[in-house]
Amino acid sequence: MNKYAYLLREIFECNTITQRELAQKMSLSLGSVNTLIKEAVSLNYITKSDNKAVLTLSGLEYLSAFKVDRAIIMAAGFGSRFVPLTFETPKGLLEVFGERMIERQIKQLHDVGIYDIVIVVGYLKEHFDYLIDKYNVKLVYNPVYSCKNNISTLHYAAEYIKDSNVYILSSDNWMRENMYHRYEPYSWYSSIYMEGNTNEWVLKFNKKREITDIMVGGKDAYVMYGPVYFSKDFSNAFMPILEKAFFTPGSDDWYWENVLMNEIKAENKDLPAMHINPQPDNQVYEFENLEELRAFDDRYKENSGNVALELIAKVFDIPQSHIKGLRTLKAGMTNKSFLFEVDNQSYICRIPGKGTDVLIDRKHEYDSYMAVKDLHITEKIIYFDRESGYKISKFYDGSRNADPENKEEMGRCMELLKSLHDKNIKVDHDFDIAERIDYYTKLCTESGGISFEDVSFVQKNMEILLDMLDHMKSHKCLCHIDSVADNFIITADDRIKLIDWEYAGMAEPIIDVAMCSIYSYYNKEKANVLLESYLQRKPTDLEYKKLYAYMALSGYLWSLWTVYKSNIGEEFGEYSLKMYRYAKDFFAEAMRD
Structure with missing residues (x-):
């Protein structure tokens, strides 16, 4: 810690500050402060008159090396613990007492003269664009925000951190009082004291307040909490280490603090000290979930402004404050869903995903649910909106998804599908894969x-398969279509439910086996076993050929689906490549004699 810089900073901000106040702020004795002031006077950093201390030009020049260059605000993440609010709004743009959290921090930075502000965005990045016009900030995009932790945010902001004195801030922090300064005398991590057991990142430090160890979890300890400051020396030493860590295999889940923790544990002498910056109670807030935000800001108890919460309150005829246990589910490819509790019973609320209004006919989905309701094989539907696609259903505590690598479980799933098909249930709409391919092709083109590159060639091959299937003519019945293993739910009492019927329609039964095969990334041998399990006998050559044809066509269909979703801003990684490969490989299998 540079005591001269600390002293000069405090005098710069308030030239009437007393020695006692300086001692308290700097955690020094009165005698030490008195000595420090005398030294600063002798060095011509300050002059004293009328109980005031005034910085000289030499003092200002000395302090200039500690001037904060800019602030980096991390705002790329999803904020999963704040669903459903963050389905619509990035966490940092949520309001606390009518003010967006990120804007409060920007204004606090402006109040101390820091105007060079870089915001690293990712999830719902377009929502932050207005800040450029309103506050003249810079936006930097983190393209891997969904698959790497916040180590990636500092990586993509590296050019603004290296060789700089810089604040590292989180968009979703809320500070009661402005804790930023125009000058910072040392690197620090904000900290609060937590009594009892904690799962936060615990800090150990010496008498100089230098952090000597970091561990996850502890008891009665100071923990990492809130803003961080990198001095230029620290930035230049730390960022090459972080860059190396970013490209290290297995670092996808790392926070940037993991890198810091590793270096401190390794006692890296080349890394300048990071200090603890203790904060008083009720100064820094890191809201962990909606419940904490409700406790802090009463507005969220009954009037969150969120469509899904308003719907749930209306359906159950309860105040929003009675909706508890909000937590996200693994993101689906078509929709967004979250869990919630009402009167100790768990439910799932489904929110239609982007672009689903042109992909799915919700009236058809509703009709499919009604057609099979007496079979009791679906989830229990509490509410279904045939226009918007919002759905509320019962959540089965203790349930799990079927395991596509468990032959016995998949056999039971195929038994359920066969039973469904054998009922020969009819609805008034088809799932016509030829029509769907044409439609998705049109959506992609538009x-x-x-x-x-070779889509025209693959398209012609798909037409060959469709002609082949037309000549095979088979009966149709209600098929699920989206028969991925994740949609087979094994309940705590060992029943199997088949959920999410949004693509269901009249089709040839083997298409459900084909869909299940490609969703499970099965090869030919595993797909053959699945078909045999479904039929409970050895398939005929014709049945194998149908399976391969439908696997190819389905792969092509979902590759087009993924291309369209990508065109409108939603990425699914390598899924499109895998589906496209099924189109090619199983066309070849279907055409074998």
């Missing part, structure tokens, strides 16, 4: 095109 939204930006199809990026596969």
